[in-house]
Amino acid sequence: MSGDVLVKGDAGSCHPKESHSTAQRRWRLLARALTRSPEPFTETEDEISMRRFTSFGLVNPVILENAVTDPESSWYEYSAVVDSKIYSAEIRRINKNFTANELIGFNNTGNVCVWPSEECLAYYLMKNRRICKNKMVLELGGGMSCLAGVFAAKYCSPSGVTLTDGNVTSVDNARCIIARNDMADFIKCGVVQWARAARVLRQAGVNGNRVQTWVTEAADESRRTEGLYDVILSADCLFFDDARLDLVETIYGWLADGGVALVMAPRRGTTFQKFTEAAIKRGFITKQWERYDPVVWSRHLELLNHNPEYCPDLHYPLLLELTKQKLPGKV
Numbered sequence: 001m002s003g004d005v006l007v008k009g010d011a012g013s014c015h016p017k018e019s020h021s022t023a024q025r026r027w028r029l030l031a032r033a034l035t036r037s038p039e040p041f042t043e044t045e046d047e048i049s050m051r052r053f054t055s056f057g058l059v060n061p062v063i064l065e066n067a068v069t070d071p072e073s074s075w076y077e078y079s080a081v082v083d084s085k086i087y088s089a090e091i092r093r094i095n096k097n098f099t100a101n102e103l104i105g106f107n108n109t110g111n112v113c114v115w116p117s118e119e120c121l122a123y124y125l126m127k128n129r130r131i132c133k134n135k136m137v138l139e140l141g142g143g144m145s146c147l148a149g150v151f152a153a154k155y156c157s158p159s160g161v162t163l164t165d166g167n168v169t170s171v172d173n174a175r176c177i178i179a180r181n182d183m184a185d186f187i188k189c190g191v192v193q194w195a196r197a198a199r200v201l202r203q204a205g206v207n208g209n210r211v212q213t214w215v216t217e218a219a220d221e222s223r224r225t226e227g228l229y230d231v232i233l234s235a236d237c238l239f240f241d242d243a244r245l246d247l248v249e250t251i252y253g254w255l256a257d258g259g260v261a262l263v264m265a266p267r268r269g270t271t272f273q274k275f276t277e278a279a280i281k282r283g284f285i286t287k288q289w290e291r292y293d294p295v296v297w298s299r300h301l302e303l304l305n306h307n308p309e310y311c312p313d314l315h316y317p318l319l320l321e322l323t324k325q326k327l328p329g330k331v
């Protein structure tokens with residue numbers, strides 16, 4: 001993985017410590033990126049890298065040596081073995097040194113790695129393929145790989161899949177992945193920033209308009225008037241304090257009655273809890289699982305015993321399921 005873009009803010013810690021201001025941390029990271037300092041990043045304890053632990057070894061990448069690459073990306077085959085069957089997809093990873101504009105621009109966390117929550121969500125969907133079967137599926141904040149959405153599209157027989165992120169570089173990368181896996185006819189992909197989506201949804205609510213999905217050239221025309229998804233996926237998107245309510249609103253606005261949102265994320269201090277509380281306040285019924293899969297759980301226990309870098313608060317994803325409460329009078 002490249003880049004030292006992500007630092008701990010209010011996002012939990014294994015070693016509680018006095019913290020620097022977010023601005024100080026950002027400027028240090030920016031200075032390092034601009035000078036491309038070759039020295040290893042010496043993290044202070046209050047800058048615990050959430051990236052030290054990278055994978056549960058559930059969906060494993062093998063580099064594709066013969067893929068055409070450029071200096072800023074590499075192709076991998078990501079594969080998972082579930083019940084003796086192999087599930088795989090070709091995934092492009094970004095390796096670039098980010099520019100100053102990229103670092104200070106829209107959130108860049110989805111371009112530094114495929115996060116363990118995304119891996120666990122992809123694996124969970126392969127174990128439970130019926131969840132997405134014949135369903136309209138949307139991934140929010142899928143990052144550069146949108147791994148869970150790509151696996152769902154390839155192996156779960158959904159009726160449609162839409163992959164999104166707020167970061168343009170992530171979405172461009174996801175488009176390359178869709179093309180290479182020959183799924184361009186089947187998967188839609190576009191930039192969705194939750195603040196914008198939530199604003200439109202709130203406005204629609206105030207005006208009593210019908211809800212619409214986001215409108216870009218990639219939007220699924222047939223869904224524009226209904227605008228709803230049966231399954232919404234999101235991995236490791238809960239630690240952005242400023243965006244939390246917008247993410248809740250976006251999921252609420254775009255989830256069909258009877259649909260389900262599967263949200264995977266580590267606790268990261270109080271961030272998971274705050275998201276859950278906001279979701280309940282908005283009208284979701286929530287269910288939360290720590291042991292949602294025996295294999296993931298056993299990896300977690302092994303890591304706890306053998307890997308000093310592993311910190312469950314930062315790394316072990318919980319599964320949160322959101323469904324909508326039936327409105328009175330609705331059948």
Ligand SMILES: C[S@@+](CC[C@H](N)C(=O)[O-])C[C@H]1O[C@@H](n2cnc3c(N)ncnc32)[C@H](O)[C@@H]1O
Nearest residue numbers: 110114115118141142143166167193194235243
């Ligand atoms: C930690 S990354 C996780 C990416 C991916 N799900 C994974 O686990 O590999 C968080 C993702 O949320 C996206 N994101 C953050 N704030 C957002 C916002 N306000 N609107 C849309 N996407 C946002 C980022 O661009 C990033 O891709």
